[in-house]
Amino acid sequence: MKSIDVLERRLIRFGQALICYLIFSFGAPLYAADSPNIAGYILHVQMTPAVCALDSSKQKQRKCLEGYSLTISSLLPEVPVNRNCETKSSAKLSPLQATVVARVMPNENERVQLWQSVGGCVPMNASQYFRTIINFAERLKVPADLTSQNTITVQKESLRQQFTKLNPTLPANGIRFSCQSSRSDSILTEIRVCYQKNGQYKQCASHVVTGCPNEFIIKGSY
Template sequence: MKNAVLSSLNKSSGVWIVICIGFLLFSVRVHAAPARPQGYVMQIQLTPAVCALDNSKQKQRKCLEGYSLTISGLLPETTQKDCTTSSSATLSPLQSKVVARVMPDPNSRTQLWQSVGGCVPMNASQYFRTMINLAEKLKIPADLTSSESKTVYHSQLKSQFIKLNPSLPANGISFSCQAARSNSILTEIQVCYKVNGQYTQCSNHIVSNCPTSFSIKGAY
């Protein structure tokens, strides 16, 4: 009888060990795989405005070298709360040179990847290649890269974007402004994409805060 009980316990223990191992492996797979994003939002900074309004950024390369536009992020639209990653953000010298055209500060690139890499189904090289591909396809109105500061109408600037990018829906782009004295200055543009890179309407939480008319600070 004793041997029968021991045998039964050993068999039960073996079953539970197999179940526990299987559960642990399943948990590892679940936690290792990031949630696939529903889309992406590309954030484009109006660099002269950002550099003029934020003293902490004035010593960054994008300010010192007079960039007119830079990309601050390609953010995944996801329900996953923690998007951080410890995976490498290192790019090849050639790719680093290409990415520097739109995101010149290496530290900014590293910080961006570490903050969003856990929510995208790609490595850093693929992520930044995606960013460059989207940036190259987006046509930019001349008013945003002019050396002259000017005042524009919200509807006018949006119409220019749609005319240059016919597949871009009217609600697929949003503008962010910052108040400066009695004026509002355009500081950022958000463009929304499907996961396949096609333009799409932005989510409800992406809302323009710019007034009817606002200023664009000229490139320097």
């Protein structure tokens, strides 16, 4: 099990890198020109210990080996069904920005694949897109249960209430939970948060469904 000291050092490094990044990017717009075809965005927050435990193919990835508690898997634009969002534009980031983004998205290949799959539908370049992800991730306050070293059982509505208490502008139906079954248990694997085009929280559309029962397990950090 990773020690508290190691986790604290990682947080300190993250804070230092983030401060540097904010200094260098101060004044840069968060959003580029608006796109009438986008209804909003959905941030996918991955419960890393659960994903690493349930998917053996990911266990040698950095996020699993280094004991990340939460990672961002994607920020998806809400666009018309079957719209092709692929792009061939570069996903290259400056070394400083790449360092910051790696704190929540440690796999560079996954970041490149994500940009290539959604870049054609977002009104921003790769640097602005990943800056938006960092902004969303930094503003979203998460309950302590999600980053604890203890594995616990929670009630879905209780966790939802914790989120809305920590994020007062987040509506109760602005968040969705996804679970995966393991033996007779349901384990939380992902949290989806819904945003307006301007970055404010909003109610999730009906197609953003909850895949968890009323009670499920949050797997502790390791």
